[in-house]
Amino acid sequence: MSTELITDTLNELSLEGIEKSYRIAEAEDVGRHIVLTKDVEQGEIIFQDRPIVTGPARHSEPVCLSCYRLINLNPQKAPTDPEAPVPYVACPRCKWPMCSEECTNHARHKAECFFLFSTGCRINPGDTDSLYDVIMVLRCLYLKNHKPEAWKELVNLQSCEAASMDEELVDRAEKVANLICGTFKLAESFSRELVFEMCSRLETNSFEIPWSQQGVAIQGVYSIGCMLEHSCIPSAHKTFNKDLTLNIRAAYSLDEGDAVSLCYTDNLWTTAQRREHLVYSKDFICTCDRCQDNTENETYMSGLKCLKCPDGFYLPDNPLDCATNWFCYKCKAQAPKGYNDMAESKVSEAVSKLEESGLTVPACRKFISTYSRVLHPNHAHMLDVKYSLLNILGHSQEFMMESLTEQDLKEKEDLAICFLNVASKVLPGISRLKGTSLYELYLSVRQRAILALNQLDKVDHSKESIMGLIRTAGIHLQDCIDCLQYEPEHRPEGRLYKAALMERQNLMELLINVENKFKN
Numbered sequence: 001m002s003t004e005l006i007t008d009t010l011n012e013l014s015l016e017g018i019e020k021s022y023r024i025a026e027a028e029d030v031g032r033h034i035v036l037t038k039d040v041e042q043g044e045i046i047f048q049d050r051p052i053v054t055g056p057a058r059h060s061e062p063v064c065l066s067c068y069r070l071i072n073l074n075p076q077k078a079p080t081d082p083e084a085p086v087p088y089v090a091c092p093r094c095k096w097p098m099c100s101e102e103c104t105n106h107a108r109h110k111a112e113c114f115f116l117f118s119t120g121c122r123i124n125p126g127d128t129d130s131l132y133d134v135i136m137v138l139r140c141l142y143l144k145n146h147k148p149e150a151w152k153e154l155v156n157l158q159s160c161e162a163a164s165m166d167e168e169l170v171d172r173a174e175k176v177a178n179l180i181c182g183t184f185k186l187a188e189s190f191s192r193e194l195v196f197e198m199c200s201r202l203e204t205n206s207f208e209i210p211w212s213q214q215g216v217a218i219q220g221v222y223s224i225g226c227m228l229e230h231s232c233i234p235s236a237h238k239t240f241n242k243d244l245t246l247n248i249r250a251a252y253s254l255d256e257g258d259a260v261s262l263c264y265t266d267n268l269w270t271t272a273q274r275r276e277h278l279v280y281s282k283d284f285i286c287t288c289d290r291c292q293d294n295t296e297n298e299t300y301m302s303g304l305k306c307l308k309c310p311d312g313f314y315l316p317d318n319p320l321d322c323a324t325n326w327f328c329y330k331c332k333a334q335a336p337k338g339y340n341d342m343a344e345s346k347v348s349e350a351v352s353k354l355e356e357s358g359l360t361v362p363a364c365r366k367f368i369s370t371y372s373r374v375l376h377p378n379h380a381h382m383l384d385v386k387y388s389l390l391n392i393l394g395h396s397q398e399f400m401m402e403s404l405t406e407q408d409l410k411e412k413e414d415l416a417i418c419f420l421n422v423a424s425k426v427l428p429g430i431s432r433l434k435g436t437s438l439y440e441l442y443l444s445v446r447q448r449a450i451l452a453l454n455q456l457d458k459v460d461h462s463k464e465s466i467m468g469l470i471r472t473a474g475i476h477l478q479d480c481i482d483c484l485q486y487e488p489e490h491r492p493e494g495r496l497y498k499a500a501l502m503e504r505q506n507l508m509e510l511l512i513n514v515e516n517k518f519k520n
């Protein structure tokens with residue numbers, strides 16, 4: 001089938017009776033991509049997509065191949081809590097470790113089970129966690145003879161040329177090909193070239209799907225989802241349901257003709273980090289508006305403190321050129337040659353050390369005060385540590401919410417406001433960053449009201465000032481609820497949404513408390 005024909009067919013495929021709000025367009029620079037055919041409101045679903053194929057990602061902890069529950073390959077250890085890995089059950093046909101007999105018969109496990117059983121290969125359960133790379137590829141190959149429609153969709157996805165596959169990917173593809181064509185004795189059915197092509201296609205097109213259990217990493221390939229173009233300031237918000245359906249919503253109000261985009265890298269990294277990661281993982285050179293703008297939409301996320309003037313920062317002259325000169329935007333002084341690379345490697349080393357030794361409130365504070373002499377307050381590494389601090393202040397043993405001083409609360413508020421400001425510039429509209437920051441901001445303002453109320457016999461706070469704090473907290477709480485309402489229940493942000501809904505009641509009780517105190 002020609003590319004145009006497939007694009008046309010996909011354009012015609014719409015959910016019965018529902019008017020589609022997008023079409024698949026083709027352009028020389030970005031290839032196939034998705035464009036809106038009507039205006040959509042913030043939060044409105046643009047499309048939902050069922051995966052063609054899913055499987056464990058290579059860096060996943062041992063999981064059941066059907067339900068993706070963590071499994072314990074060491075049967076001596078009994079699970080202690082419901083979140084803990086469960087003892088495994090070997091599949092009666094292929095011996096692959098699964099969570100239960102029921103899961104060994106699940107449709108999702110059919111592909112690898114069919115191949116291994118038919119060639120007489122049996123798996124040694126203890127060796128499986130290094131074999132996850134091969135599952136996704138076997139599941140793709142299975143489609144060829146068993147689900148031709150899905151196979152057509154799969155081979156229609158973009159892939160990078162064999163010649164431009166990076167070394168690491170070639171290495172992995174080599175291992176997968178050795179397993180499939182050698183160990184698993186499937187060389188007669190599938191050539192090494194086909195296995196290589198599958199590995200490359202998966203690398204370019206699969207989405208990492210966040211899961212409920214920590215340590216589980218799942219990937220999935222989506223026929224429409226894969227066509228979403230990348231932007232370092234995305235227009236769409238993505239979530240995955242528990243059944244792995246992909247939901248794409250408008251992150252903010254979008255107009256007919258607008259492109260629907262996602263960010264395929266970490267939105268809070270510097271331009272150099274994001275672009276390097278995109279080249280490495282997606283074989284794609286980003287030249288989006290944010291990448292071209294050395295201020296990164298006025299966040300200064302790559303900014304380094306100028307050595308010549310008190311309040312200027314060095315920025316790359318041409319952010320699309322990694323060998324560019326860096327200049328201070330205030331005094332125009334040029335940074336010493338190689339200064340940016342040296343600063344980057346020194347600071348990332350310090351961040352790794354900080355993470356290794358445990359993220360504590362004092363350690364994060366020390367990092368922030370030390371590196372504010374080198375980095376812009378919004379520098380990616382600064383944001384990294386600041387986000388940790390925002391989330392441990394009030395939620396760690398020595399810094400529980402009730403024990404925070406006014407100064408701690410002010411610090412927490414400033415951190416939350418910093419993230420709301422950054423989110424508004426690089427993740428406009430709905431985002432998990434905005435929602436979680438709003439929740440922490442709400443907690444701080446509410447705590448300030450409680451603190452004021454408790455001090456009434458010592459400090460002369462007016463009823464109006466305390467009511468004002470509660471009203472402000474209520475506004476942040478509602479904004480948080482509005483922002484997190486799309487998050488699925490099995491994810492931390494979905495659980496935070498539920499907690500935010502419950503907080504409404506707490507806030508109401510606080511209000512009554514204030515009324516009563518001032519009555520006496």
Ligand SMILES: [Zn+2]
Pocket residue numbers: 064065066067068069098099100103
């Ligand atoms: Zn299972």
Ligand SMILES: [Zn+2]
Pocket residue numbers: 091092093094095096104109112113114
């Ligand atoms: Zn099996």
Ligand SMILES: [Zn+2]
Pocket residue numbers: 231232286287288289290291
């Ligand atoms: Zn970009």
Ligand SMILES: [Zn+2]
Pocket residue numbers: 306307308309310311312313328329330331332333
């Ligand atoms: Zn300067």
